[in-house]
Amino acid sequence: MPVILQSLRPGLVLLAALATVGGLYPRLVQALAENGLNAQLDDAALRDPSGRIVATSLSGTMDETPGHVWGRIRTPATVDCDTVRDNPACAAAITARLQALKAADPSAGPVPPDLLRFEGAGLDPDIGIDAARYQAPRIARVRRLTEAEVLTLINVSARNAVYNTTRGVYINRLDINRRLDGYRP
Numbered sequence: 001m002p003v004i005l006q007s008l009r010p011g012l013v014l015l016a017a018l019a020t021v022g023g024l025y026p027r028l029v030q031a032l033a034e035n036g037l038n039a040q041l042d043d044a045a046l047r048d049p050s051g052r053i054v055a056t057s058l059s060g061t062m063d064e065t066p067g068h069v070w071g072r073i074r075t076p077a078t079v080d081c082d083t084v085r086d087n088p089a090c091a092a093a094i095t096a097r098l099q100a101l102k103a104a105d106p107s108a109g110p111v112p113p114d115l116l117r118f119e120g121a122g123l124d125p126d127i128g129i130d131a132a133r134y135q136a137p138r139i140a141r142v143r144r145l146t147e148a149e150v151l152t153l154i155n156v157s158a159r160n161a162v163y164n165t166t167r168g169v170y171i172n173r174l175d176i177n178r179r180l181d182g183y184r185p
Contacts, residue, residue: 066104067142068180069132069154069173072119073097081118090118105138126170129158139180153179 064070073093075081081090094116101111114128136150143150157176158169 064100067139068177069127069135069139070101070115071127071173072114072117072124075118093118105135105141108134108137125172125174127173129154129169129171132157132171132173132176143180145183149183150180153183 073081075090075093079087079089081087081093097116098111101108101115112128112131112134114131115134132154133151136147136154139145140147140150154171154176157171157179
Protein backbone atom coordinates (compact mmCIF):
# COMPACT_ATOMS: atom_id res chain seq x y z
CA MET A 1 0.00 0.00 0.00
CA PRO A 2 2.76 2.54 0.75
CA VAL A 3 4.14 1.95 -2.75
CA ILE A 4 0.79 2.93 -4.26
CA LEU A 5 0.65 6.11 -2.12
CA GLN A 6 4.20 6.99 -3.13
CA SER A 7 3.27 6.65 -6.80
CA LEU A 8 0.05 8.67 -6.40
CA ARG A 9 1.70 11.50 -4.44
CA PRO A 10 3.40 13.22 -7.46
CA GLY A 11 0.18 12.97 -9.44
CA LEU A 12 -1.89 14.48 -6.61
CA VAL A 13 0.64 17.29 -6.07
CA LEU A 14 0.59 18.04 -9.80
CA LEU A 15 -3.23 17.98 -9.84
CA ALA A 16 -3.38 20.40 -6.88
CA ALA A 17 -0.83 22.72 -8.54
CA LEU A 18 -2.74 22.73 -11.83
CA ALA A 19 -6.05 23.36 -10.05
CA THR A 20 -4.53 26.31 -8.21
CA VAL A 21 -2.89 27.78 -11.31
CA GLY A 22 -5.97 26.99 -13.40
CA GLY A 23 -8.12 28.94 -10.96
CA LEU A 24 -5.71 31.88 -10.81
CA TYR A 25 -4.97 32.12 -14.52
CA PRO A 26 -8.44 33.27 -15.63
CA ARG A 27 -8.54 35.85 -12.84
CA LEU A 28 -5.09 37.14 -13.79
CA VAL A 29 -6.03 37.44 -17.47
CA GLN A 30 -9.28 39.18 -16.55
CA ALA A 31 -7.50 41.69 -14.30
CA LEU A 32 -4.89 42.47 -16.95
CA ALA A 33 -7.52 42.86 -19.66
CA GLU A 34 -9.77 45.09 -17.57
CA ASN A 35 -6.92 47.36 -16.53
CA GLY A 36 -5.46 47.51 -20.03
CA LEU A 37 -8.81 48.14 -21.71
CA ASN A 38 -9.85 50.74 -19.14
CA ALA A 39 -6.59 52.60 -19.74
CA GLN A 40 -7.11 52.42 -23.50
CA LEU A 41 -10.70 53.65 -23.19
CA ASP A 42 -9.61 56.43 -20.85
CA ASP A 43 -7.02 57.54 -23.42
CA ALA A 44 -9.74 57.53 -26.08
CA ALA A 45 -12.23 59.49 -23.98
CA LEU A 46 -13.17 62.91 -25.25
CA ARG A 47 -14.20 65.14 -22.39
CA ASP A 48 -16.04 68.42 -22.14
CA PRO A 49 -14.45 71.33 -20.22
CA SER A 50 -15.85 70.03 -16.92
CA GLY A 51 -14.11 66.66 -17.41
CA ARG A 52 -17.27 64.67 -18.18
CA ILE A 53 -16.83 62.04 -20.94
CA VAL A 54 -18.98 63.02 -23.91
CA ALA A 55 -17.69 60.61 -26.55
CA THR A 56 -14.88 58.27 -27.41
CA SER A 57 -12.49 58.63 -30.30
CA LEU A 58 -12.90 54.91 -30.94
CA SER A 59 -16.31 55.49 -32.50
CA GLY A 60 -17.61 58.35 -34.54
CA THR A 61 -20.97 59.99 -34.76
CA MET A 62 -23.03 60.56 -37.87
CA ASP A 63 -22.55 64.32 -37.81
CA GLU A 64 -23.01 65.70 -41.29
CA THR A 65 -23.71 69.31 -40.51
CA PRO A 66 -22.11 71.69 -43.03
CA GLY A 67 -19.55 73.02 -40.54
CA HIS A 68 -18.10 69.62 -39.68
CA VAL A 69 -15.91 67.02 -41.38
CA TRP A 70 -18.07 64.27 -42.83
CA GLY A 71 -17.15 60.62 -42.64
CA ARG A 72 -17.73 57.67 -44.90
CA ILE A 73 -21.18 56.56 -46.02
CA ARG A 74 -23.27 54.74 -43.47
CA THR A 75 -24.14 51.29 -44.76
CA PRO A 76 -27.87 50.92 -45.50
CA ALA A 77 -29.72 48.65 -43.08
CA THR A 78 -29.54 44.89 -43.76
CA VAL A 79 -27.07 45.32 -46.63
CA ASP A 80 -23.34 44.63 -46.61
CA CYS A 81 -22.11 47.10 -49.22
CA ASP A 82 -18.47 46.11 -48.81
CA THR A 83 -19.14 42.69 -50.33
CA VAL A 84 -22.30 43.30 -52.39
CA ARG A 85 -21.48 46.45 -54.38
CA ASP A 86 -24.13 45.93 -57.05
CA ASN A 87 -26.98 46.14 -54.54
CA PRO A 88 -29.41 48.96 -55.52
CA ALA A 89 -29.43 50.31 -51.95
CA CYS A 90 -25.63 50.66 -52.02
CA ALA A 91 -25.66 52.38 -55.41
CA ALA A 92 -28.38 54.76 -54.19
CA ALA A 93 -26.37 55.59 -51.06
CA ILE A 94 -23.28 56.40 -53.16
CA THR A 95 -25.33 58.58 -55.52
CA ALA A 96 -26.96 60.41 -52.61
CA ARG A 97 -23.57 61.05 -50.98
CA LEU A 98 -22.08 62.35 -54.23
CA GLN A 99 -25.05 64.70 -54.69
CA ALA A 100 -24.79 65.92 -51.08
CA LEU A 101 -21.07 66.63 -51.46
CA LYS A 102 -21.56 68.49 -54.74
CA ALA A 103 -24.51 70.45 -53.33
CA ALA A 104 -22.51 71.44 -50.24
CA ASP A 105 -19.54 72.63 -52.31
CA PRO A 106 -20.23 72.85 -56.06
CA SER A 107 -16.80 74.36 -56.83
CA ALA A 108 -14.84 71.50 -55.24
CA GLY A 109 -12.84 69.21 -57.45
CA PRO A 110 -13.16 65.44 -57.74
CA VAL A 111 -14.48 63.73 -54.63
CA PRO A 112 -11.87 61.61 -52.81
CA PRO A 113 -12.75 57.90 -52.94
CA ASP A 114 -12.75 57.67 -49.14
CA LEU A 115 -15.92 59.80 -48.97
CA LEU A 116 -17.66 57.36 -51.32
CA ARG A 117 -16.70 54.26 -49.34
CA PHE A 118 -18.89 52.60 -46.77
CA GLU A 119 -17.91 52.65 -43.14
CA GLY A 120 -17.06 49.47 -41.32
CA ALA A 121 -19.19 47.89 -38.67
CA GLY A 122 -20.70 50.51 -36.44
CA LEU A 123 -19.73 54.14 -36.54
CA ASP A 124 -16.32 54.60 -38.07
CA PRO A 125 -14.37 57.59 -36.71
CA ASP A 126 -11.48 57.56 -39.20
CA ILE A 127 -11.24 59.36 -42.50
CA GLY A 128 -8.41 59.81 -44.96
CA ILE A 129 -6.52 63.06 -44.66
CA ASP A 130 -7.22 63.89 -48.31
CA ALA A 131 -10.95 63.50 -47.66
CA ALA A 132 -10.71 65.85 -44.68
CA ARG A 133 -8.72 68.43 -46.66
CA TYR A 134 -11.24 68.21 -49.52
CA GLN A 135 -13.92 69.45 -47.12
CA ALA A 136 -11.88 72.41 -45.83
CA PRO A 137 -13.35 75.06 -48.22
CA ARG A 138 -16.93 74.16 -47.25
CA ILE A 139 -16.13 74.17 -43.54
CA ALA A 140 -14.26 77.47 -43.81
CA ARG A 141 -17.14 79.12 -45.66
CA VAL A 142 -19.80 77.87 -43.20
CA ARG A 143 -17.79 78.78 -40.09
CA ARG A 144 -16.50 82.06 -41.55
CA LEU A 145 -12.89 81.00 -41.20
CA THR A 146 -10.06 81.05 -43.66
CA GLU A 147 -9.28 77.83 -45.44
CA ALA A 148 -5.78 78.01 -43.94
CA GLU A 149 -7.24 78.00 -40.41
CA VAL A 150 -9.30 74.89 -41.16
CA LEU A 151 -6.34 73.15 -42.80
CA THR A 152 -4.21 73.98 -39.76
CA LEU A 153 -6.73 72.30 -37.46
CA ILE A 154 -6.81 69.26 -39.78
CA ASN A 155 -3.03 69.11 -39.83
CA VAL A 156 -2.88 69.34 -36.02
CA SER A 157 -5.19 66.33 -35.88
CA ALA A 158 -2.94 64.58 -38.39
CA ARG A 159 -0.14 64.56 -35.81
CA ASN A 160 -2.07 61.76 -34.11
CA ALA A 161 -2.79 60.06 -37.43
CA VAL A 162 -2.78 56.36 -38.13
CA TYR A 163 -1.05 55.09 -41.26
CA ASN A 164 -2.91 52.36 -43.12
CA THR A 165 -0.65 50.56 -45.60
CA THR A 166 -3.42 50.18 -48.17
CA ARG A 167 -5.17 53.56 -47.83
CA GLY A 168 -2.60 56.01 -46.46
CA VAL A 169 -2.95 58.44 -43.55
CA TYR A 170 -6.17 58.32 -41.53
CA ILE A 171 -7.22 60.85 -38.94
CA ASN A 172 -10.03 60.86 -36.42
CA ARG A 173 -12.81 63.10 -37.73
CA LEU A 174 -14.41 63.35 -34.31
CA ASP A 175 -11.15 64.89 -33.07
CA ILE A 176 -11.14 67.39 -35.94
CA ASN A 177 -14.77 68.32 -35.33
CA ARG A 178 -14.12 68.87 -31.62
CA ARG A 179 -11.14 71.07 -32.50
CA LEU A 180 -13.33 73.04 -34.91
CA ASP A 181 -16.02 73.49 -32.26
CA GLY A 182 -13.42 74.63 -29.74
CA TYR A 183 -11.78 77.02 -32.20
CA ARG A 184 -14.90 78.81 -33.27
CA PRO A 185 -18.31 77.15 -32.84
